[in-house]
Amino acid sequence: MANRPCDGCGERVSIAGGIANLWSFDGDSTDGLTLELADGSEHFLCYDCIERLPDDVEPTAEDVADL
Numbered sequence: 001m002a003n004r005p006c007d008g009c010g011e012r013v014s015i016a017g018g019i020a021n022l023w024s025f026d027g028d029s030t031d032g033l034t035l036e037l038a039d040g041s042e043h044f045l046c047y048d049c050i051e052r053l054p055d056d057v058e059p060t061a062e063d064v065a066d067l
Contacts, residue, residue, distance in 0.1 A: 006032055008049030008067035037061060 003012045013032040032046040038058030045053075049067050053059040 004032075004044055006046040006049055007043040008045050008052070008064055011046060013044070013046045035059075037064070 002015045004015055005011065006013050014030065015032075016030045032044055033050065034042060034044045035050070036042050037060055039060040041061040041064075043061070043064045045064070045067075049064075052067055053063055
């Protein structure tokens with residue numbers, strides 16, 4: 001399983017799939033998502049950081065930097 005740093009908190013996040021899981025039917029899961037935000041920026045965030053994004057407005061790159 002591969003991993004990638006979260007753009008919000010910097011923690012290493014596991015990413016399921018790829019060649020490591022080619023012959024495995026394990027239910028490995030990814031612990032984050034790549035989001036395209038309202039300002040057109042794209043960020044890979046862990047689920048905890050996604051929860052910390054503002055709910056009342058469309059999140060932007062500035063909101064990710066504030067995490």
